[in-house]
Amino acid sequence: MVHRWSETLIPTTREAPAEAESPSHVLLLRAGFIRKLGAGIYDFLPLGFRVLRKISEIVRQEMDGAGAHELHLPVLLPIELYKGTKRDQDYGELLFKISDRKDAQYALGPTHEEPITELVGGSVTSYKQLPVNLYQIQTKFRDEARPRSGLLRCREFLMKDAYSFHLNVEGPGGLNETYDRMYAAYTNIFKRCGLDFTAVEAESGPIGGSASHEFMVNAPSGEDTILKCPVSGYAANVEKCEIGQRALGTLTETPTGELTEVHTPGLPGIDEVGKFMKVKPDRMLKSIVFQIAEHGEGSAGISWVVAVVRGNHEVNEGKVKAACGAKKVVLADEKAARAAGFAIGYVSPRTVNTVPGTLLLLDPDVTTGGFWASGGDRADYHVKHFNLRREIGATLDDAARVRIADVRNALEGDPSPRSAGAALVTGRGIEVGHIFKLGTKYSDAMGLSVLDDKQQKRSVIMGCYGIGVSRTLASSVEQNHDANGIIWPAAIAPYHVIITLMKADSQEHRDLARTIAGELAQRGIDVLIDDRDERPGVKFKDADLIGVPIRLTLGEKSLAAGAVEFRLRTADDKGELVPRGEVVNWCVSAIVHGRNARPSDAAQS
RNA sequence: CGGGGCGUAGCGCAGCUUGGUAGCGCGUUUGGUUCGGGACCAAAAGGUCGGAGGUUCAAAUCCUCUCGCCCCGACCA
Numbered sequence A: 001m002v003h004r005w006s007e008t009l010i011p012t013t014r015e016a017p018a019e020a021e022s023p024s025h026v027l028l029l030r031a032g033f034i035r036k037l038g039a040g041i042y043d044f045l046p047l048g049f050r051v052l053r054k055i056s057e058i059v060r061q062e063m064d065g066a067g068a069h070e071l072h073l074p075v076l077l078p079i080e081l082y083k084g085t086k087r088d089q090d091y092g093e094l095l096f097k098i099s100d101r102k103d104a105q106y107a108l109g110p111t112h113e114e115p116i117t118e119l120v121g122g123s124v125t126s127y128k129q130l131p132v133n134l135y136q137i138q139t140k141f142r143d144e145a146r147p148r149s150g151l152l153r154c155r156e157f158l159m160k161d162a163y164s165f166h167l168n169v170e171g172p173g174g175l176n177e178t179y180d181r182m183y184a185a186y187t188n189i190f191k192r193c194g195l196d197f198t199a200v201e202a203e204s205g206p207i208g209g210s211a212s213h214e215f216m217v218n219a220p221s222g223e224d225t226i227l228k229c230p231v232s233g234y235a236a237n238v239e240k241c242e243i244g245q246r247a248l249g250t251l252t253e254t255p256t257g258e259l260t261e262v263h264t265p266g267l268p269g270i271d272e273v274g275k276f277m278k279v280k281p282d283r284m285l286k287s288i289v290f291q292i293a294e295h296g297e298g299s300a301g302i303s304w305v306v307a308v309v310r311g312n313h314e315v316n317e318g319k320v321k322a323a324c325g326a327k328k329v330v331l332a333d334e335k336a337a338r339a340a341g342f343a344i345g346y347v348s349p350r351t352v353n354t355v356p357g358t359l360l361l362l363d364p365d366v367t368t369g370g371f372w373a374s375g376g377d378r379a380d381y382h383v384k385h386f387n388l389r390r391e392i393g394a395t396l397d398d399a400a401r402v403r404i405a406d407v408r409n410a411l412e413g414d415p416s417p418r419s420a421g422a423a424l425v426t427g428r429g430i431e432v433g434h435i436f437k438l439g440t441k442y443s444d445a446m447g448l449s450v451l452d453d454k455q456q457k458r459s460v461i462m463g464c465y466g467i468g469v470s471r472t473l474a475s476s477v478e479q480n481h482d483a484n485g486i487i488w489p490a491a492i493a494p495y496h497v498i499i500t501l502m503k504a505d506s507q508e509h510r511d512l513a514r515t516i517a518g519e520l521a522q523r524g525i526d527v528l529i530d531d532r533d534e535r536p537g538v539k540f541k542d543a544d545l546i547g548v549p550i551r552l553t554l555g556e557k558s559l560a561a562g563a564v565e566f567r568l569r570t571a572d573d574k575g576e577l578v579p580r581g582e583v584v585n586w587c588v589s590a591i592v593h594g595r596n597a598r599p600s601d602a603a604q605s
Numbered sequence B: 001c002g003g004g005g006c007g008u009a010g011c012g013c014a015g016c017u018u019g020g021u022a023g024c025g026c027g028u029u030u031g032g033u034u035c036g037g038g039a040c041c042a043a044a045a046g047g048u049c050g051g052a053g054g055u056u057c058a059a060a061u062c063c064u065c066u067c068g069c070c071c072c073g074a075c076c077a
Helices: A023-030 A046-065 A080-084 A113-123 A175-192 A270-277 A317-324 A334-340 A388-397 A441-446 A469-479 A507-522 A536-546 A556-560 A580-592 A599-604
Strands: A002-004 A034-038 A041-044 A076-078 A096-099 A105-108 A132-141 A156-166 A197-201 A211-218 A224-228 A235-237 A260-263 A285-294 A304-310 A328-331 A358-362 A381-384 A402-404 A425-439 A449-451 A457-459 A461-468 A497-501 A527-530 A550-554 A563-568 A576-579
Touching (some): A023 A469, A113 A461, A156 A175, A175 A197, A211 A224, A285 A317, A285 A334, A304 A317, A317 A328, A358 A388, A388 A402, A527 A536, A550 A580
Parallel strands (some): A358 A402
Antiparallel strands (some): A034 A041, A197 A211, A224 A235, A224 A425, A260 A381, A285 A304, A449 A457
């Protein structure tokens, strides 16, 4: 492919709009890849769209290679479809809703579990048609509360979503087999896109399901925190990350002094109370009240769950849910909790004795002895010298009412759950891919079942697999840029080579550029010829800004020497002269051997 | 949704406190000089000052309402 700058639209600017802050947002705007039309709504200009297509093509190749088949579902979906799975409620405000002229309600698809399940339900009638794995690359809509960071969090964005359907979880044709293939395909996709990423274990979230992994592009600007064990390779996001064995107290520690009430008016926050009482947050007990939203095995007889962590730690809802055996827990409704006897904001672990139906969950870090401060169980009061054994007594030994469990978010330095003695390290990431084992959530809700070979009716088991295509584009920029602009990995660069004409008005130079471009194109290389009548400085700056991996410069001096100037985007020098006859091979070699390798580098490696 | 901030030319901003009908830089157009890392000189085009209402002889400026956008938080495949 050969394009000429003068014929396309690449509106580069020296300055970015003040509202753009993150690197990808600023650079994509400045380099003329995208343009904002509204909050979380962007135009993709020719350069941006080319990158989108390159990423999409890699995704297609890998998905097709892994046995998935592309289709195309509507964006405009009758709201009834979402009522069936209650996701019009679960998704809530996030679901974009519109109405037609007859005032019928529609949703703009945020994901497509419902329509795909409807489709398969109506067309798959026998277990012999399973398994099947279908995907699309489609514009998605989410009414984000706060779109931000350009393409990283949009209200309209491009996503690849795949759904697989199975009779079994295990064995040939089972969900696990496809899940593993998708995992491998995702790994290939993000590798081929030239991204530095980490696959982490994740909670499946409101979409439901039993197991999932997130693919995170490593970037300091990422919104998500991930934790890794450098020894075992275990990696997970904060919501999911387990913590290894921690030191436990005996629950028989001696009190540090008389339990003393302290008047702390209008100070509900840990930090403020700590300052007021002159107690460090890590010596305070933070007691958070949850209520069971949906009972499960093990949560019978429980109405309230009080999770206790150190003041400088954060309670993890997923872990609370697991520890109490419920299917779903939510932060307690403040009114209801007060009515039940909780002094919200001033709760202490003693409530296990005072509020019927309360289960107390103690994080290991609060079971050790020493000085503790806690809520005073009445408004505006805290207590000092809190001692679990003295304040709670024999109830501590009743496993039905008090459990010691990991209920907090993991932190840097916590013991690894997979390798004794190793400590977790943290990093930031941008979620670009997510794969789930959905199970039968949607098939049950929408009545998708088939008869098996024993004529038994079986719910179809599903998996779903998403990739944020436009987000992948942005995260590549987050990860690959410098002070001068974007640095595209060759595989997803809008063009592989930019030919910069020093004398755009010279017919001879234009002809040569076109000839070289033609030769490159024959080798499968995409070329942009900068034939604008601009000063050299402008062209060099723009070439760096848009981030094309290789720049060939055609100027008087080099041409007189029968050479072309070859420069990698990552080079810090002015480039080097390459004989005219070799320049195409140089380019091919650099593209093939890695995104920024010169032929000489490749020979050495 | 809570807190903070911003809407003035394609982009970046000043003007608003103390009302008198809009200005600077970049970019754009024309002419000239330049020509290897965002040139210089000269001239020019381009703005219902987000919108509506109000106060006033007079509103970008003051008042009320409204819409849009950004940041932090809450939330979030």
